[in-house]
Amino acid sequence: MGMELGIQGRRAAVAAASAGLGFASAKALADEGVDVVICSRDRGRVEAAADQIGPNARGLVADVGTPGGAARFVAAAQEALGGLDILVTNAGGPPAGNFESTPVDAYPPALDLNLMSVVAMCKAAVPEMRERSWGRVVAITSLSVRQPMAQLILSNTARAGATAFLKTLAREVAADGVTVNSVQPGLHLTGRLRQIYGDVLPDRPLGDPSDFGQVVAFLCSEQARFTTGVQLHVDGGDYQGLQ
Numbered sequence: 001m002g003m004e005l006g007i008q009g010r011r012a013a014v015a016a017a018s019a020g021l022g023f024a025s026a027k028a029l030a031d032e033g034v035d036v037v038i039c040s041r042d043r044g045r046v047e048a049a050a051d052q053i054g055p056n057a058r059g060l061v062a063d064v065g066t067p068g069g070a071a072r073f074v075a076a077a078q079e080a081l082g083g084l085d086i087l088v089t090n091a092g093g094p095p096a097g098n099f100e101s102t103p104v105d106a107y108p109p110a111l112d113l114n115l116m117s118v119v120a121m122c123k124a125a126v127p128e129m130r131e132r133s134w135g136r137v138v139a140i141t142s143l144s145v146r147q148p149m150a151q152l153i154l155s156n157t158a159r160a161g162a163t164a165f166l167k168t169l170a171r172e173v174a175a176d177g178v179t180v181n182s183v184q185p186g187l188h189l190t191g192r193l194r195q196i197y198g199d200v201l202p203d204r205p206l207g208d209p210s211d212f213g214q215v216v217a218f219l220c221s222e223q224a225r226f227t228t229g230v231q232l233h234v235d236g237g238d239y240q241g242l243q
Contacts, residue, residue, distance in 0.1 A: 006222030008033030012086035013077035015039055015064045015121065018049040020190040021140055022090040024213030030056040032217055034086065037077040039064065064091050065113045067120035074124035085132075086220050087125040089118045090140040094154040102153055114141075114158035119165055126169070126178060135178035136220040139166055143186045143235050163231055170229035179228035181219050186235025188212055205236035 011034070014026040018040035030036045030053045038053070039062035040046035046059035058080060062073035070089075078084050094110035118139055129135025141159045143149075148156040163182055170180035188207035215234055218224055233239050 003221075003223070005032050005217060005220070007086070007217075007220055010034045010085040010220075011077075011081040011083055012036045012088065012220070013039075013074055013081075013084055013121075013125070014088040014090065015062075015070070015073060015117075016090040016092060017088075018042065018045040018059070021185055021188060021209055021212050022088070023049055023053070024209035025088050025090070025138075025140065025216040026057060026213075027053050028210070028213030028217035029086065029088075029220065030054055034220075035081055037080050039073050039077075064089075064117050064121070065109075067112060067116045070117035070120040071124045074121050078125075078128070083128060083132075084125050085129065085134060086136045086138075087121060088138050088140065088216060088220075089121050091117055093142075093152070094158065096151045096154075098151055098153055106154060107157070110154035110158045111161065114155060115161040115165070118162045122165075122169060122180075126173060129178045130173055130176040133177035135173075135176075136224075137166070137169075137178070137180040138216050138219050139180075139182040140216070141182045141184050141231075143184045143233055143239060145182075145184055145231065146233060146239055146241060167229050167231070174228050177225075179219070179224065181224075181228060181230045181232065183212070183216055183219070184231060184233040184235070185212055186233065186238040204238065207234065207236055 016022045017026040017038035026036045026038045036057045039060045041063050043061050050057040050059035063069040144156045145163045
C-alpha cells in the first residue's frame, strides 16, 4: 500500500502537460484522485493526453509562452474546476545558443517563456489559495539553475530568475498555508530528449518521467505542508556541487 498523499478531490492546473515531465506530473496527481486540467497549444495532443491520464483529467488549448497566455490558462482552469488548489508551472525551453551567438533581442521572449509565464500563473492562482489557507505551487524548472548548461544561456538566465521569484514568493505566503517549491530535472527519458540526442543517448543514468511525477505529487501532498522554498534537483546525481 502506497503512501496516501491526502489530496484526493483537490483541483490542479498543470501547464504544458501533453507530454514529458508535465504529463508525468499530471498523471501522478490524477492517480491520487486530483481533478487535473492540462494544456497544450495543440488540441489533438492535449485531448489525447487527457484521455491517457484518465477520467480525472481534461485538456485545454493554451499557450503559456507569454504572460497573457499563462494567465488565461489559469483562469480557464479555475473556471473548469471551480477553483484551484494546486498549480504546476511548466513550459518548453528557449532556443539554444551561447553569449556570442545570442542577440539581445532574443532575451525578452525567453524571459516571457520561462520567467514571466511563471509570475503570471502565480499571480492568477495564489491569491485564491491564500484566501482558503491551502495551496501548492510546484514549478518544473531545470538543473541548469544550479549548474548552468553550455549552449543554453537563455534558459540558464530565465530559469534562474524564476527560481529567485519562487523563493521570494514562498516566504511571503508560508504563513497562509501555501507552499511554493521548484523541481529541477536532470536528463529524463522523454520525447524531447530523444529529439535532441536521437538514437545516441547520453552515457549516464536517465530518469523515468513517472518517477519525476511522483516527486511533484509528493510536494503537493498534505505531508509536505512544511516543505516550502525548496529547489529540489532530481537528476540521478548529475549535480556536482555541495550546496
